[in-house]
Amino acid sequence: MAKKVSQLAETSLPLEEGVRFLTGDLERAHRFDKAVLLFALYRAETTRAQAEAMLEAQLRQAGLKVRRVYITPEGEERDLPLWLKWHPPDGDTVIFVYDLRKAFPDALQYLNYRREIFAEERVRVVFWVLEEEARRLALEAPDFWAFRTQVLEFLEVPPPMRRAEIARGLAWWGWHGVPYAYESPEEIDERITLRERLLKDLPQDALAARGELHYTLAALYSFRGDHDRAISSVQRALELAERVGNRHLEMGAHNGLGNVYDDLGRYDDAIAEYERAIELDPKDAYPHNGLGSVYYEVGHYEEAIAEYKRAIELDPKFALPHNGLGSVYYELGRHDEAIAEYERAIELDPTDGGFYYNLGNAYVELERQEEAIQAYLKATELEPDYLLAHLALGRTYRQLDRYEELAKHSQQARELLAPDDHYNWACLEAICGNTEKALGYLKLALEKKPDLKEWAKRDPDLEWVRGDERFWEVVGERLPETNKEVASS
Amino acid sequence: MQSLVFSRMEESLIEPEALEAAITLSGGVFREMAFVMRTAISNALRREANKVGASDIAWAASQLRNPLLRLLSDEDFALLREVQDTNPLRLPEPEKNARLLHILAVLQYANGPDWFDVHPALKGILEGE
Numbered sequence: 001m002a003k004k005v006s007q008l009a010e011t012s013l014p015l016e017e018g019v020r021f022l023t024g025d026l027e028r029a030h031r032f033d034k035a036v037l038l039f040a041l042y043r044a045e046t047t048r049a050q051a052e053a054m055l056e057a058q059l060r061q062a063g064l065k066v067r068r069v070y071i072t073p074e075g076e077e078r079d080l081p082l083w084l085k086w087h088p089p090d091g092d093t094v095i096f097v098y099d100l101r102k103a104f105p106d107a108l109q110y111l112n113y114r115r116e117i118f119a120e121e122r123v124r125v126v127f128w129v130l131e132e133e134a135r136r137l138a139l140e141a142p143d144f145w146a147f148r149t150q151v152l153e154f155l156e157v158p159p160p161m162r163r164a165e166i167a168r169g170l171a172w173w174g175w176h177g178v179p180y181a182y183e184s185p186e187e188i189d190e191r192i193t194l195r196e197r198l199l200k201d202l203p204q205d206a207l208a209a210r211g212e213l214h215y216t217l218a219a220l221y222s223f224r225g226d227h228d229r230a231i232s233s234v235q236r237a238l239e240l241a242e243r244v245g246n247r248h249l250e251m252g253a254h255n256g257l258g259n260v261y262d263d264l265g266r267y268d269d270a271i272a273e274y275e276r277a278i279e280l281d282p283k284d285a286y287p288h289n290g291l292g293s294v295y296y297e298v299g300h301y302e303e304a305i306a307e308y309k310r311a312i313e314l315d316p317k318f319a320l321p322h323n324g325l326g327s328v329y330y331e332l333g334r335h336d337e338a339i340a341e342y343e344r345a346i347e348l349d350p351t352d353g354g355f356y357y358n359l360g361n362a363y364v365e366l367e368r369q370e371e372a373i374q375a376y377l378k379a380t381e382l383e384p385d386y387l388l389a390h391l392a393l394g395r396t397y398r399q400l401d402r403y404e405e406l407a408k409h410s411q412q413a414r415e416l417l418a419p420d421d422h423y424n425w426a427c428l429e430a431i432c433g434n435t436e437k438a439l440g441y442l443k444l445a446l447e448k449k450p451d452l453k454e455w456a457k458r459d460p461d462l463e464w465v466r467g468d469e470r471f472w473e474v475v476g477e478r479l480p481e482t483n484k485e486v487a488s489s
Numbered sequence: 490m491q492s493l494v495f496s497r498m499e500e501s502l503i504e505p506e507a508l509e510a511a512i513t514l515s516g517g518v519f520r521e522m523a524f525v526m527r528t529a530i531s532n533a534l535r536r537e538a539n540k541v542g543a544s545d546i547a548w549a550a551s552q553l554r555n556p557l558l559r560l561l562s563d564e565d566f567a568l569l570r571e572v573q574d575t576n577p578l579r580l581p582e583p584e585k586n587a588r589l590l591h592i593l594a595v596l597q598y599a600n601g602p603d604w605f606d607v608h609p610a611l612k613g614i615l616e617g618e
Contacts, residue, residue, distance in 0.1 A: 020535070021531075021535050024531075024534060024535050025531055028531075028534065131559060134556060134559065135556075135559045135560055138556045138557075138559070138560055138592060139560055139588075139592060142591065142592065145556070146520050146524065148524075149527060149528070149531065150528060150531055150552065151552055151555065151556065153555070
């Protein structure tokens with residue numbers, strides 16, 4: 001038996017070389033438009049994640065994208081060949097497949113019977129498999145297994161300290177404080193899955209690494225709207241940071257907790273957390289930006305301006321406080337200053353569609369519709385699923401009587417809207433001139449969230465229904481004189 | 490086997506000894522030959538070599554061998570040694586050992602009366618034991 005193990009080890013390549021091998025095969029398959037079925041064998045999750053991060057970076061450099069497929073016992077993906085036939089990847093995409101074992105033995109049969117689909121669809125796939133999975137594939141899906149292009153082995157099981165070190169590096173991989181704005185919900189889920197797996201793999205006493213994984217995980221949960229998990233993760237990060245004496249992470253955790261409380265509208269708690277973060281590191285710009293955001297939310301604009309300015313002073317290249325400052329100026333009707341701040345935010349981070357959307361709104365206030373349209377279009381270019389930007393485009397085109405473009409963007413908004421997002425349905429129907437429907441949705445929205453009433457009274461999306469007496473019935477008021485004129489016109 | 494290879498690639502792209510080694514490694518099985526060549530070429534490209542050489546066939550051998558090793562028990566090894574030494578005309582305990590044929594650890598040849606041998610990728614290991 002010892003002989004077998006040594007023979008296996010002989011053919012394992014160093015991790016970097018193994019990854020380069022995979023990249024080479026995938027690049028060539030892409031260039032010649034051929035199928036390629038690669039298997040990456042691993043024993044430790046940390047080694048796998050390290051190889052995966054390296055491979056993804058190399059593929060991105062080569063202009064290729066990665067789509068991850070997690071096999072589950074009940075999911076459609078368990079019949080992977082058929083699923084790939086129904087959801088064919090574009091030519092620039094490499095599929096990463098995980099957890100095949102979760103759908104054994106069915107997945108094995110599907111792979112074996114429908115193996116031709118891989119060649120027909122010319123898919124480029126990397127299967128991340130444990131040795132036991134590879135064994136079952138060879139044994140129970142032999143015809144599919146014979147199709148394999150290459151098996152690369154990443155079998156190193158690093159000692160606990162090394163695993164912790166790798167995991168710490170991976171916790172921050174592709175990280176810049178917040179998730180990238182262009183990341184889709186699926187990508188956020190992938191980042192969450194990576195960290196959850198690493199946490200499972202790490203020994204309990206790898207405190208520093210666990211703390212950093214929990215910290216970044218919390219921000220990702222929060223981005224997904226999973227606030228309970230975000231709070232518990234960030235609290236765990238805080239506890240671990242205190243235990244290992246990592247003051248920077250401790251500060252980050254208080255800041256992170258502040259962000260979650262801010263999202264939940266727990267403004268007093270958020271202020272307390274940001275202030276604690278500032279106490280721990282008065283030179284960090286993030287908690288000042290957070291405080292600015294809370295003060296903006298509660299309408300304390302002077303305090304918000306002071307905090308945003310302090311954040312900028314501490315980190316002149318930080319885009320978010322410029323955006324925040326822009327929003328305060330917007331609320332104060334200082335639209336030229338708002339535009340200058342949004343433009344500065346864009347200059348510092350041209351990848352955030354939200355900055356362009358805000359810029360568009362400021363232009364609208366100054367009746368510079370053409371510039372607003374350009375800004376909104378840029379927002380949708382950066383984030384094609386940006387619902388509010390599509391609605392804003394619809395509204396602006398309606399104001400300019402450009403109905404063809406209105407139809408295009410309202411259709412896109414229609415496809416993006418969740419069925420229970422009654423308020424935005426009301427906006428969309430109002431923009432499209434469907435007053436009855438708009439008011440129906442608005443009624444539902446206000447029953448659920450009466451706080452929206454004040455905004456509804458001045459929301460530019462609803463300007464076409466505010467002339468209708470029934471609008472005022474819905475918001476529980478009488479039609480004001482000014483709106484009567486609009487109604488009669 | 491040689492004509493199969495040359496119908497798909499230029500003769501000048503593989504060292505003659507490497508081709509010889511590839512044919513031996515395939516055990517005369519077409520599917521295995523296709524796999525050996527595919528894997529060896531991939532390795533040659535990784536090395537940025539102009540020709541497929543002996544080291545590429547060695548890589549292909551490891552690609553065939555390692556998955557097989559994961560499937561074999563110590564008991565299987567004893568049987569494989571016996572098959573290698575005797576090239577039997579029938580597989581010992583066929584019902585029990587058909588699995589070894591199925592995974593191509595043992596190959597069945599039909600030139601004349603059927604006889605059996607071990608997959609060439611495993612031979613070095615068995616000899617080393």
